[in-house]
Each structure stands twice: as structure tokens, then as C-alpha cells.
Amino acid sequence: MNGPTNKRIEKASTHPSQNEGLIFEKSSPGKRAFELPPLDVPDANASSALGKHFRADGVSGFPEVSEIEVVRHFTRLSTWNYAIDLGMYPLGSCTMKYNPRVNEFVARLDGIASEHPYQPDELSQGCLKILQLLEKCLLEITGMDAITLQPAAGAQGELTGLLLIRSYLERQGNPRKKVLIPDSAHGTNPATAVIAGYEVENIKSESHGQIDVEKLRDLVTEEVAALMITNPSTLGIFEERIPEIAQILHAKGALLYMDGANMNALTGIARPGDLGVDVMHLNLHKTFSTPHGGGGPGAGPVAMKKILEPFKPVPVLVEKGDGKLALDSNRPDSIGKVRAFTGNFGVLVRALAYILAYGSGVRQATEDAVLNANYIRKGLEGVYDLPYSLPSLHEVVFSDAIQKRNGGVNTMDIAKRLIDYGFHPYTTAFPLIVPGALMIEPTESESKEECDLFIQAMKSIAEEAAQDPEFVKHAPHTTRVSRLDEVTAARKPILRWNPAGASKAAR
Numbered sequence: 001m002n003g004p005t006n007k008r009i010e011k012a013s014t015h016p017s018q019n020e021g022l023i024f025e026k027s028s029p030g031k032r033a034f035e036l037p038p039l040d041v042p043d044a045n046a047s048s049a050l051g052k053h054f055r056a057d058g059v060s061g062f063p064e065v066s067e068i069e070v071v072r073h074f075t076r077l078s079t080w081n082y083a084i085d086l087g088m089y090p091l092g093s094c095t096m097k098y099n100p101r102v103n104e105f106v107a108r109l110d111g112i113a114s115e116h117p118y119q120p121d122e123l124s125q126g127c128l129k130i131l132q133l134l135e136k137c138l139l140e141i142t143g144m145d146a147i148t149l150q151p152a153a154g155a156q157g158e159l160t161g162l163l164l165i166r167s168y169l170e171r172q173g174n175p176r177k178k179v180l181i182p183d184s185a186h187g188t189n190p191a192t193a194v195i196a197g198y199e200v201e202n203i204k205s206e207s208h209g210q211i212d213v214e215k216l217r218d219l220v221t222e223e224v225a226a227l228m229i230t231n232p233s234t235l236g237i238f239e240e241r242i243p244e245i246a247q248i249l250h251a252k253g254a255l256l257y258m259d260g261a262n263m264n265a266l267t268g269i270a271r272p273g274d275l276g277v278d279v280m281h282l283n284l285h286k287t288f289s290t291p292h293g294g295g296g297p298g299a300g301p302v303a304m305k306k307i308l309e310p311f312k313p314v315p316v317l318v319e320k321g322d323g324k325l326a327l328d329s330n331r332p333d334s335i336g337k338v339r340a341f342t343g344n345f346g347v348l349v350r351a352l353a354y355i356l357a358y359g360s361g362v363r364q365a366t367e368d369a370v371l372n373a374n375y376i377r378k379g380l381e382g383v384y385d386l387p388y389s390l391p392s393l394h395e396v397v398f399s400d401a402i403q404k405r406n407g408g409v410n411t412m413d414i415a416k417r418l419i420d421y422g423f424h425p426y427t428t429a430f431p432l433i434v435p436g437a438l439m440i441e442p443t444e445s446e447s448k449e450e451c452d453l454f455i456q457a458m459k460s461i462a463e464e465a466a467q468d469p470e471f472v473k474h475a476p477h478t479t480r481v482s483r484l485d486e487v488t489a490a491r492k493p494i495l496r497w498n499p500a501g502a503s504k505a506a507r
């Protein structure tokens, strides 16, 4: 935007409701958010009462502001974020579903929120029962024999899983050298394999987007420890031959690891344990609705077959003869601890609340997630290029090939323009095997109306891209800050808000 319009926008955006500064910049000496009545008892000297060690003379640089300033500051900032509470968040691979409020209610109950992990087991029976019940539910959902709730996220679950495999193979006499990973995998898979001490060997997908099983047959040797497979894959496509894949591995003494980040496509319908998977992780913060994004706490439980159970991280939840629960750390074969205590308890509670609230309805949630993804796929077929044409499960991956050809608009431009239409962008440029990917995962949370709005927005952007590519390349146009130079923003972040400078830089 240029000229008078730009000037008018700048003039109107000087109010802090448009351009909130730092709270430190609002500080003015002597302002406070409260006032206490005058003392009606003798003034005690805090330094001598508490000891000098506990008494600071003051906190330098601490903002001095009134109550309404604090409230407005944080309320304004809270409205600058896009959130699932505002609208659809179709970030593929992330399963940004709605987090029912009942989960929060339960996680905040007295006796759940305020328990201390150092409290003795006898006084923690309720919390341990919560963990036990969650373990049972997740075992039922995955069809596995044993589980640890400890890992803090999917990636840490992967590492835990591979360390279990490594310990098991070491016990057989040889930890082996390689882990096979398909080219559609999430980046955490190869990173995990390397950290667990393995070489990574890539497997190409065949033209339908599934693993090339004949190729796999050649690659699985006595050097291979495991295959890490994501099912459904990051293309949103179900690996139909997974039992056969498991057989090929098992015949050579290798194990099958399943990245379960996409369990939103299987929960209540298919159980990886029944398909031949030996070990897998779940992302409770994806499939089981705990709030995520922004680096908050997560949970990546690892479910496994019996052969891996002896190596589980400690402490292990056990039921004693009298029916009481306890945490047992006396496990000589354990890989050790992967996280403090029993993991991120608050996240585990939320996941259990979600599972119990839905009950057998988790199957319906899965079916709706798959329906929504296919509805969007059908709605945008022909408008955007579909590199893999098998039916989608929980997510659908388009490419920007059509738009790139007619005007040079790419997936990032389309994603930025989507912000103007009130949606969070989809995942751009992932999975890597699709050049210019648009990865869309609506989840079951969205109504038909919201999916229709999304489809309309995407169609309208495709029209804009054909008629006025430059306009789309400079999106977003309606946000406080327009297109950032993302490389510079990451390398040289400007953390201090300067309305004059920022508006110049942004427009």
C-alpha cells in the first residue's frame, strides 16, 4: 500500500490497541496496581524479620503500571495471536483440534493440579490411578502390550522407542547399524535415529505415495535394526501393506517402529499392534486434544510389544498385591529415565479427560476428521494440483504447481494470503517429497460451514493468483505487520516495538 491510504492507516494505528508496546515502556515511577490501607500495627523491619538474604532493596527496571494498564496490555496481546478458539487452524501434521474445556476443568481440580511428585506413593493413589487408567485406554487404542507415559513429546517418544529397540537388539547380541526411513518422514525421524546411534537409510516412495515394498525387501538385511514408518504417512495416505512390511522386517530380526503422530486417522478404527507394529509413540497433544503450539508442554507416550517391556524407562507404574499402585525404579534392564518423575502430568490428565468424555465416540472423531480432509480434497481438486491421488485419511497434500506455472505464486504466498481470509495458514513445503506442498489438516473439530469457508477462501486465492499474482505475492494485506523477511527476522530479530520504524519496515 502506498500514498494517502498508507498515511491514513498509519495515523489511525498510533493507538496502542493497534500497536501494543512493551509493558516496560509504559512504566512510570510510583504507579502501582494496588494500594494497601495505612498500617495499624507497628512497622516491622522486613530485613531483620526475614534476614537480609531474603530482602532485596528493590527490583531495578521492573515496570510500574496501574491495574488497568496490566489488564489491557495482556488482553491486547492475547488478541494478536491466532488460536483454535478463533477459527480453523489447518496446519497439516500438527492436528490442531479443539481442546474441549472439560479437559481444563479436570486438570485444574484440587488434588490434581496441586499434587506434588515427591509426595509418597501411599498419598498419591488417586494420581497414580489416573496414570493407570490412561495407560489402559492407550493400550486399548493402540493394541499394544505395555506403555510408558514419560516422554515429553513425539520426538522424545521416538528416541525412547529406538533406545528400547537398541537395548533389545543388544540383548540379542548385536544392536545392528541401520534404521530405514521413508522419504516422506517427518524430520524428527532421521534425527532420532542418528541420536540413537544409527545410520539412516532412505526408502523412496512409489508413485502412489506408499512405501516401495519390493525395494524394502532388498534393503532389509541383518544390519537393519528397524524401519521407522509413519502411518498414515505425512501425505495422509494409509500404508496398506503394513502387515507384510512387518513380516519382512521380523523375518530378518528387525523391528517395526511406527510414528503415531497421525493416529487421528486411526483411533477407534485400526490398532497398530494388530498390524504388526512393535513400538510406537502417540502425540497426546495432537490426537488427544491437549493444547499445543508455541512450545508448551506435550506428551509422547510409547506403546510397545511384550519383548520391549523389560527396557521401559523408570519409574514403572506397578500394581501391588493389595491393589495399591506404586512407582518402581528397580528395573535392571531399563533404558533409564527420559523425563523427570512420570512425565507431564497435567497433559496426561487432559488426554484422559478427553478420552473418557468421548468414550467410544473417539471412532466418530476419527471418521469426521477423515471426512473433513476428503471434503476439502474434493472441494479443491482441480483448483490446486494433487500430486498423489489416493484417497486421503486425516490430511490432504496439494502442490502449488498450477499457481507457480501461471504467475509464479508459491505455497508460501498462498499461505500468507490465507491469513487475510481469517485462517491460520496450512503447513507449507512439507512433506519434502512434494515440491511446493500445501498440507491441510482440518481435524474433526470443523463444521461443514467452516470447511466451506476454507474452500471458498482457497478458490478465491487461486483466482487472485491467476489474475494478479503480484498482489498474492505481497500478502498478507490486512495484518498489523505485512510480509516479513523471514530469514532476517529469524537471524536478527527486533524484539523492541518501534511504531514509526516498524510500520516503515513492514509496509
Ligand SMILES: *Cc1c(COP(=O)(O)O)cnc(C)c1O
Binding pocket: 093, 094, 153, 154, 155, 156, 186, 188, 189, 230, 234, 259, 261, 262, 283, 298, 300
Ligand atoms: C509432530 C510430529 C512429530 C514430532 O512430534 P513432537 O511432539 O512435535 O515432538 C513426529 N512425527 C510426525 C509425523 C509429526 O507430525
